[in-house]
Amino acid sequence: MTNAVEAKDYILKQVDQAPKIGLILGSGLGVLAEDIENPIAIPYQDIPHFPVSTVSGHKGQLVIGTLEGQLVVAMQGRFHFYEGYQMEQVTFPIRVMKALGVEQIIVTNAAGGINESFKPGHLMLIEDHINNFGTNPLIGKNEEELGPRFPDMSEAYSKRLLQHAKQVADSLNIQVQQGVYVGNTGPSYETGSEVKMLRKWGGDAVGMSTVPEVIVANHAGLEVLGISCISNMAAGILDQPLTHEEVMETTEQVKEDFLRFMKEIIRTLPV
Template sequence: MKTKRKHVIETAHFLSQYITTPPLIGFLTGTGLSDTLNDLDPIAAFDYSKIPNFPVSTVESHKGKLIYGTLGGKPLLMMQGRFHLYEGYSPQEVAFPIRVMQELGVKTLILSNAAGGVNLNFSAGDIMIIKDHINLTGKNPLIGPNEDDWGIRFPDMTGVYDPPLAGLAEEIALHHKIPVRTGVYAGLNGPSLETPAETRYLKIIGSDAVGFSTIMEAIAGVHAGMKILGISLITNINDPDAPQKTTLESVLKTAKTALDPLNKLLTDIIRGIKD
C-alpha cells in the first residue's frame, strides 16, 4: 500500500509541536544498537505507539522510541529501532519515518544496522562503512504513483551513500584508532537466516555483509534528496564451508561489545557534519 502524504503531514505536524529547531540529521539504530549516542541531549521522546500513523516495532531488541534532541549543538531525530519487511510491513511503511523526517527538514540520514559478514576477511565486532548496496528483496518503496513533492520518478542510485560522509567517518575512525571496513551491503527480506548456498551466492555477486534492513530507508532517502551514511556492525561471520548457527542472543552480545567504539565514531561524525 502506498504511503499517503496526508498521513506523513499529520505525523510531522504532531511532532513539530515538540520540536524547537528543525532537525537536520536523522539517525536510525539497528538491532542491539539503540544505546548509541550517549551524549545526545534529549528534548522530547515518544513511544512509536503514541505517534499518529507511525508503525510500531515488533522485534524485542528494538526499543521503539523516537527521540528529538541535540548533539554538539545539532538538532536531530533518533529512532531507537526500525521496521522490517519480515514484520509484515510494506516497503512504504518501512520507509514512512524517512518521509516524516523529510517533511520535518532532515537533510542527512545515518542508517546503522547489525549484519552478517560475508567477506571472510571480516571478524565479528567489525564496523563496516557501507559504500553500496544490493537490493535482493524484490521490493521498493517507490513503487506506485510518484509523489512529485517528495522526489523525482526515477532517482539515480549511483551514489546512494555519500562519499564525503564516508570519508568523514573513515577520518574520525583513524583519529580514534577505531578499525573500520568498507563494503557492499546485501539486503534480504528475512527473517530466516542465509543458507550456505545463499551465502556463496552473496559472495559471488560482490556482497561483504548481509542483513534485513536499511535498503528501503536508503531508497526513500535518495528519493528525498538526503545525504546518506550507512554503517554496519558485523555481528557474525557467514562461512559457507564452516557454517555456525547464529542466534539473536549472540548478535546482541556482539553488538554490546562494540557499542563504545561505535558510539564514539557516530558521536564525532554527527559533530563533524556541516549544515
C-alpha cells in the same frame, strides 16, 4: 504525503526546533540515543500513522534532542519488511524526517559478514548496496513533490560523508571496513549456499533492513551515510548456528567504539 505531514505536525508540537540530522539505529545500537541531551522521547504508537517496532533490541521510540552540539532525531528501533509491514510503512519514517527538515541521515544496522576477512565486531562503512528484497519501496504512483519518478542511485551513499567517516575513524584509531551491503527480506538467516552466491555478487555483508530506507532517502534528496556492525559471520563461514542473541551480544561488545565513532562523526559532520 498527507500522513507524513500529520506525523510531522504532531512531532513539532513536542519540540522547539526541527532537527537537520536523522539517525536510524539498528539492532542493539539504539544505545546511542541514550546519550542525547535534553531528550524528548515519543513512543512510536503515539505518532499518527507510525508503525510499531516488534523486534527485540528495538526500543520503539523517536528521540529528539542535542547530540554533540547537533540537533538530531533518532529512531531507537526501526521497522522491517519481515514484520509484515508494507514497504511504504517500513520507509514512512524517512518521509517524516524529510517533512521535519532533515537533510542528512546516518543509517546503522547489525549485519552478517560475507567477506571472509571481516570479523564479528568490525564496523563497516557502506559503500553501496544490493537490493535483494524482490521489490522496491517506490513501486506505485509517484508523487513528484516527494521525488522524481526515476531517482538516480549511482551515489546512494554519499562519498563525501563516507570520506568524512573514514577520516574520523583514523583520528580515533578505530579500524573500519568498507563494503557492499546486501538487503534480504528475512526473517530466516541465509543458507550457506546463498551466502556463497551473495559473495559472488559482490556482497560483503548481509542484513534485513537499510536498503528500502536508503532508496526512499535518495528519492527524497537526503544525503546518506551507512554503517554496519558485523555482528556475526554469515552461514557456512563458521561451523556454528546463527542466533539473534549472538547479534545482540556482539553489538554490546562493540558499543564503546560505536559510540565514540558515531559521536565524533556527528560532532564534525560537514553541512
